[in-house]
Amino acid sequence: MTTGQPLIQAKGLVKRFGDFVAVDGIDVEVQAGEAFGFLGPNGAGKSSTMRMIGCVSPPTDGELRILGLDPRREGPAIRGQLGVCPQLDNLDPELTVRENLTTYARYFGIPRRVARRRADELLDFVQLTERADHKVEPLSGGMKRRLTIARALVNEPRMVLLDEPTTGLDPQARHLVWERLFRLKQQGVTLVLTTHYMDEAEQLCDRLVVMDGGRIVAEGAPRDLITRYSTREVVELRFSTESQQDFAGKLAGLGERIEVLPDRILLYVPDGDAAVAQVHERALRPEGVLVRRSSLEDVFLHLTGRTLIE
Numbered sequence: 001m002t003t004g005q006p007l008i009q010a011k012g013l014v015k016r017f018g019d020f021v022a023v024d025g026i027d028v029e030v031q032a033g034e035a036f037g038f039l040g041p042n043g044a045g046k047s048s049t050m051r052m053i054g055c056v057s058p059p060t061d062g063e064l065r066i067l068g069l070d071p072r073r074e075g076p077a078i079r080g081q082l083g084v085c086p087q088l089d090n091l092d093p094e095l096t097v098r099e100n101l102t103t104y105a106r107y108f109g110i111p112r113r114v115a116r117r118r119a120d121e122l123l124d125f126v127q128l129t130e131r132a133d134h135k136v137e138p139l140s141g142g143m144k145r146r147l148t149i150a151r152a153l154v155n156e157p158r159m160v161l162l163d164e165p166t167t168g169l170d171p172q173a174r175h176l177v178w179e180r181l182f183r184l185k186q187q188g189v190t191l192v193l194t195t196h197y198m199d200e201a202e203q204l205c206d207r208l209v210v211m212d213g214g215r216i217v218a219e220g221a222p223r224d225l226i227t228r229y230s231t232r233e234v235v236e237l238r239f240s241t242e243s244q245q246d247f248a249g250k251l252a253g254l255g256e257r258i259e260v261l262p263d264r265i266l267l268y269v270p271d272g273d274a275a276v277a278q279v280h281e282r283a284l285r286p287e288g289v290l291v292r293r294s295s296l297e298d299v300f301l302h303l304t305g306r307t308l309i310e
C-alpha cells in the first residue's frame with residue numbers, strides 16, 4: 001500500500017433521498033493499489049456510496065474527493081479515469097460482445113484502432129474471445145459480468161468500482177470472476193467493491209468497512225476484524241428436540257460468547273474441539289456439530305446482532 005494522495009477521501013459523507021438517510025456520515029480513505037471493500041447487507045447504503053464515488057450521484061452533504069478532484073465540479077475528469085461495473089449489467093443487447101467494448105471506448109475519445117486492439121486484449125483477459133462476434137443476449141450471467149468488467153477497463157482506469165460483482169452468479173462463475181479480479185489486483189489496479197458476501201470480502205479485500213444502516217460499524221483488514229470482534233473458532237450446534245433457547249441456558253459459561261439463531265447456536269471459543277468435549281460432558285446431545293474458523297459473518301453478527309444474508 002502506498003501512502004501518496006488517497007484515491008478516495010470521504011469525510012462525513014451523506015446521501016439522503018427526501019427524508020430518508022441512505023448514507024449517514026461515513027469516513028473512508030482508499031489508497032492507490034488497495035483492494036477495498038464495502039461489506040454490508042441489502043439496504044446498508046453500499047450502492048448509494050458507490051454512485052457518489054463514481055460521480056453519478058451528488059453527495060447531499062460532507063466532503064468527497066476522488067483522485068484528488070472534486071466530484072461536484074470535476075465529475076467528467078474523474079469519470080474518465082474510473083472503471084465502473086454497476087450492480088445491474090447495462091450492456092447493449094443490440095451490439096456484439098466486441099462492439100460493446102469499442103462503442104464504450106468511443107465515449108472516452110479512444111481512437112478506433114486503439115479501441116479495437118484494447119477490446120481484443122480485454123476479451124482475452126476475461127476469456128470471451130470466442131464470443132467476440134456474438135450478440136450479448138444469449139450470454140450467461142457470468143459471461144455478461146465478465147464483459148462488464150472488461151468494459152470497465154477499456155479506458156485503462158486508475159481505479160475500478162465494482163458494485164456486487166458476483167451477486168446472482170453460480171459458484172463456478174463467481175470463482176472465475178474472483179480469479180480475474182485477483183489478477184487485476186496483482187497488476188496494481190485499485191479495486192473498490194461492494195458485497196454482501198463475507199467470503200468475497202475475505203478473498204478479495206485488503207481492507208474493508210462493514211456497513212449497516214448507512215453507517216460504518218467497523219473498519220480494517222479482514223483478518224484483523226476477525227481477531228478484534230470474534231474468537232479463533234466457532235462451534236455451531238443444532239438441537240432438534242427442545243427449543244434452542246433451553247439449550248442455550250445449559251451452555252452458559254462455555255465460550256466467550258453465545259449467539260442463538262433460529263436454527264442453531266453459535267459458541268465463540270478459542271478451541272472448538274475442547275468446547276465440544278465440554279458440551280458432551282454436560283450430557284447435551286446436539287444433532288449437529290460443526291467446528292469452524294471465525295469469519296466476517298461472525299464479525300457482522302457480533303456488531304449488529306444480525307446475519308448478513310437474512
Ligand code: ADP
Nearest residue numbers: 017020022040041042043044045046047048049
Ligand atoms: P445497498 O446497495 O447496500 O443494498 P442502497 O445504497 O442501494 O443499499 O440503498 C440504501 C437505502 O437507500 C435503501 O433503503 C434503499 O431503499 C434506499 N434508496 C436507494 N436509492 C434510492 C432512491 N433513488 N430513492 C429513494 N431511496 C433509495
Ligand code: MG
Nearest residue numbers: 046047087164
Ligand atoms: Mg446495492
